[in-house]
Amino acid sequence: MQCGNCAAACPLSNGETPFPRKIYRFLQLGLRDKVLESPEPWLCYYCGDCNTDCPRGAEPAETMMATRRWLTTQYDMTGLATLFYRSPKWEVAAFSAIALFVAALFLFLHGPVITDRVELNTFAPAHYVHIGDQIMILIVFALLGANAFNMYRKIMQGTKVPLMLYLTQAPVFVLNYFTQKKWRKCGTGPSSAWARHFFLFTGWVAMEVLVMIFLEAFQTDVVHPFWHPTRFVGYYATVALMIGSGSMLYGRLFKKEENLHRYSDFTDLFFLILIFTIAVTGIFVHFARIGGLPLTTYTIYVIHVAICVGMLMIMLPFGKLSHLMYRPLAIFLTTLKAKAQKD
Structure with a gap:
């Protein structure tokens, strides 16, 4: 040792x-x-x-x-992350409770159910769904931000860093958040693992941009041509999420001899299953909509949104997805400490 x-x-x-x-x-x-x-x-x-x-x-x-x-x-100062890592049952129960709550909101607050044609925006007006998205993301970012600040306090304890250094080194955080470039220097053959993760990440970012910023253009009853930006980006995001999460699940379940996949915690598998399910239900909503299946569209849409919200509320501040914040933040803080000590 x-x-x-x-x-x-x-x-x-x-x-x-x-x-x-x-x-x-x-x-x-x-x-x-x-x-x-x-x-x-x-x-x-x-x-x-x-x-x-x-x-x-x-x-x-x-x-x-x-x-x-x-x-x-x-x-995490709430204690929920400890609870979820110690007990998969609690993690699944918390996810299920949030997903069922979202489904109940749709059940009691949905708009008119048009059955002779698909009118998703009548059933679930994009404007109101977008407001719900923004409320959810504010809650998630508040929780994750508090956790990240706690991490910052612990790592930077006793280190004085000039304010200007935070500003000049901010690109370090942004670059490592979006590229994970250090991973490419890692290991004897990491390029395929990095590429797979990066492909998944770009699909995640693309879908988040569509949903969080352009939802009212993305969720439409108009069937756009294939090359329309929202439809094309939506297809890319779906393929990236399905292939990325699917290949990682396969590796963790069936190729455990690989160093990267030898051990898997429940939260690793649960996270990938949720990502894959979100991608599948999302594309099913699309196919049902363009196929003219009203009730199928509305039902799968509710399931899709419920899973999305449950996954984000559990995984981003308390679970596997939190590494999106913690890893680039750690690289940023390491850079700050090194430069502050030199100065």
Whole structure:
């Protein structure tokens, strides 16, 4: 456990951030506060090379993954992340409760049900759905923002950084959020894993932009031609989400010999299942709409929206999806600390 081979094998490890060994030492010695102050677990992309090269079979990459799960529970001040990681039943129950609540809202507040043709915007006016989206995202961002601020306080404790440095280094956060570029330097053969994740991520971003910003143009009763921007981008997002999540599910369920997929927590699988289901129900709504099936369209639409809201409310502030914030934030804070110490 003390040879340091894992840190030597990792191309992202350096003198300032010597992981995984540094985190191993903190964990072995029970230095809880030191782990909380460490950004290193988030700098690991789990390529698995350290697992392959470890002479003791200590699985350092999985230790880093387990540490990230623990850190997620520690950043969260509500205690829900701890509850969900400890009990899959509670996670499923919380998701189900939110999804059923959203379905009930549609059941009691929907508009007229037109059955001789598809009028989705009459059944669920896009303007009101958009307001609901905005309320949901404000709640989610408030929770995730509070968790991220808690992470910031722990990592930057005792470090003074000039305000101008935050501004000049802000592109580091943006670049790593949208590209995960450090992952491309990781491992002996990470390009396919990075490309698959990036493909999934671009589909996620495309769908979020359509739904959160352009919903009233995207959710329409007009059947646009294939090359119309909203329809084309919607197809791209659906394919990216289905292929990305589907291939990752296949890897985790059937190719566990790969370092990246050797171990899976319930929340890993549940998250991918939800993403795949969201993509499938979304494209089914589209096909039912252009196929002129009113009741089928309305029913699948309610299921689709309920799953989307439940997934975002659970996974973004408390679960797997929170790494979208924590990893680029850790890289940003590591950069700030390094530059502040040099100055």
